[in-house]
Amino acid sequence: GKYSSVKSTLDCQCKIASDWLFDSLCGYLTSLSFSVKYIMASVNDVLTLFFQHPGHTSFGMSVFNLSNAIMGSGILGLSYAMANTGIVLFTILLVGVAILSLYSVHLLLLTAKEGGSLIYEKLGERAFGWPGKMAAFGSIIMQNIGAMSSYLFIVKYELPEVIRTILRLEENSGEWYLNGNYLVVFVSIGIILPLSLLKNLGYLGYTSGFSLSCMVFFLSVIIYKKSQLPCPLPFFYGHANLTVLGSHDTHQSTGVQYEPHPDEAEMCTPKYFVFNSQTAYTIPILAFAFVCHPEVLPIYSELRDRSRKKMQNVSNLSILAMLIMYMLSALFGYLTFYDFVEAELLHTFTKVYTFDTMLLLVRIAVLTAVTLTVPIVLFPIRSSINTLLFSGREFSWIRHLLIAAAILVFNNMLVIFVPTIRDIFGFIGSSAATMLIFILPAAFYIRLVKSVPLRSPQKIMAGIFLIVGIFFMIGSLTLITLDWIHNPPGSNKGH
Template identity: 25%
Template sequence: MSYQPLSSLPTAVADGTSKAQQQPNASSLSCIANLTNTILGSGMLGLPFAFSAAGSITGTILLLIAATFSSNGLMLLSISATHVGITPSTPSSFYSVAQAAYPPSTALIDFAVAFKCFGVATGYLITVGDCMVDAMKFITGKDDGGLLVIQRQFWIVLASLLVASISFFRTLDALKYTSMVSVVFVLAMTVVIVLYSMGIEGMEACDNYAPTDDDLDAVCVGDKDKFTSFESTMSNLAVFVFSFTCHQNIFSVCNEIKDRTQAKVNTVIFTSIGAALLLYLMVAWAGFNTFGSSLQSDILLNYPQNALVTTMRIFVAFLVIFSYPLQLDPSRRCIITLINKLRKGNGDEDFTPVKDEEGGAGSKDSETDASINSKDLGGGEKALENVMFYGITIVFLVASFSLAMIVTSLGTILNVVGATGSTMVSYILPGVVYIKLFEGETGWRKRGAMLQVGVGCIIIPVALYFIFHTD
């Protein structure tokens, strides 16, 4: 069947704001950078561990499968957004497609996106703690834990203060320029990991390696299995799902890309997923060849204390700090929507979707300044919106900080979030929405959507079982 090009949709602005201000004008390169930056991140640090736990051959196959399903989910959502309709005054979002397909599911979507983004943001704080402790050990030359700057908790506190300073913006325009820089950081880290795997003189990965007091039998380079046990593979399956999750952002691509067509959106999808897959394969194989089964849940923890690796650790710390608001923003929008639904008393109210920078489930009640002038709101309603905005932001920051202080393993966060929120957002919801919107279709895309839902429904219980029942 044919799909209406996004560029042919009406562009009238219903709320009286300037049409020029809301016209899509993002370049394809900008959309690719933003989507790729959303995919890459702390998931890249934990992937080599999951890769080694599954075995090199199994890990490669799982990466290819995860990339394929993620691409399919992104296409299903973008086609659904086109089918529902996109205008400057009513841009697409998870909320808009879910409301059109199956209204009762909107609350589930809001919860899934909020939970997934919260888990990712918490993982970012854990990453900062891991990276900066080792960086400071090298810089100070101390390894006894007596100094404040080599305490993990100190850096999580500092990172939380830094992310708090950039988490109260109403829009994310000021942060979009960090996407290119973030991708450069990721490329630099990939190059370093690959160089270490090549055994270049002066870049010995096991230089000055010594077992920790917690594991005196540990070795720098472990076994390099092509296949491992079913239990080991399944307990890390969710990390592969998590590594390609960016589906809350496909709506911002549909809303903002200039001269929109489905072909252009597909190009953004395939380029972003393809670039991420290539980088993941390089990092996973390089890390696996270097350390084998000795890989830790954060690959940077395997490398020696030297100036190059220390620089990479600091870069990664800043990378995830700047990425934190990209997770907080859609989560905040979804939570506001859920609160508004509770205030209304039922789900039948007219929540008009608004411009959502992150593509999360948003509503007219949940974002006052995206398409509504502040003068249009009564003083009491505006004050309540502000209370929710700032209150939810503070609770989010405090909750993620508290969890990061308790949970020390990045792998735990990646597994649980991947098994639940990421699987729901990238597998089940895209398939359910598409199936409902295109009930009369019988082609291969419909069958692909059904397969997407089925696989997602299997992943969640199986992955959770093995995560919590593996010694």
């Protein structure tokens, strides 16, 4: 009886112990499960932040991305364009191109809705078959390759100057770290390629915002320097060397030697209308400066709670902001150097300042801005290649990486081996930019939007827009070709 009693007690205790152990194990596993779910949810949140899915990009980030796509290296040459057109004519042309660009985006968004696609090449294919697809593909590739090359050219020529200024070297000593060809490769591998590996454009809104803030700083310094520099400056008279701070006859705030001259009133008088051999290049330059159409549809596809009206507001705000920045930078750069402003504004400042800290910061800001813009410009090129060659295939990280690397290798070779790209930009501005702003959106709209009658005011206006674009492209290319015949590209100096 005692044995049975002890056995019964032990069985009861074992059962209690086993139940406690089982409950503890279940509780531990439940806690572990919740912990794993929490960790996975946190990882998913982080991945969502870094690799935004379509439809998750905010309105503000979309404005930053599109503004950054619009703003390019052309901002450095707008003062030169104003010097060759005059203040009034330049303003008319600048506002006109901005309005035409807005109208073009309006047509593109309407076409995307009716055509049922947010991919430029597919709209071309649905409108005109394979020729339309190739026209869109070729225009996007040409435009964005030109834009990327212009940014990398700035890295090639400005980064060595930044390093030389930091080291306070009077001349380029020829060291490898002052070689722009090496530096542009290092920047491409170390900064541009990692940013280009992001799957979607959404996260680049942060870099776009920082890039835009750099260009705002650039504009602020341009305005400030206008109030500090006297007019005329010594190099207006052809002086090779400027007297630095410490000389007896210097301007109080800058240390730049000031010499009176009988023609100084004419040198420091702004011109309102100018017509010369360079005036014909102004519209292609402005068209190149406002092209953002390859980026409009990718940004639209990732816009949160997207609608055509919301994306149109993104475009309106972005183009208006860039219009103001373009106008202010062109005006204050021109009013600082007048007819003596160079094609690249920062190089003109170098004639006045050698080791100026503020100018150094501006160079760094511009370099940062253009470097962070390259990945955004790369996205439509890769998208076009994927659409043309790998349509219908699943996403592949290896292909994603290889296409980005191949694009960067091609652009680096172009920047390293082509001595000057100024004439190429003129050609791209007259051809690819004109196709993307005028011809393709109007042609796609007329062909794909069936809800609007062919003889309606909307279609007639789009037809006029198309014809103007064709005449503009033919006229610009003719003028550029004639200029090449009389002044071969190999004879041009500069960058």
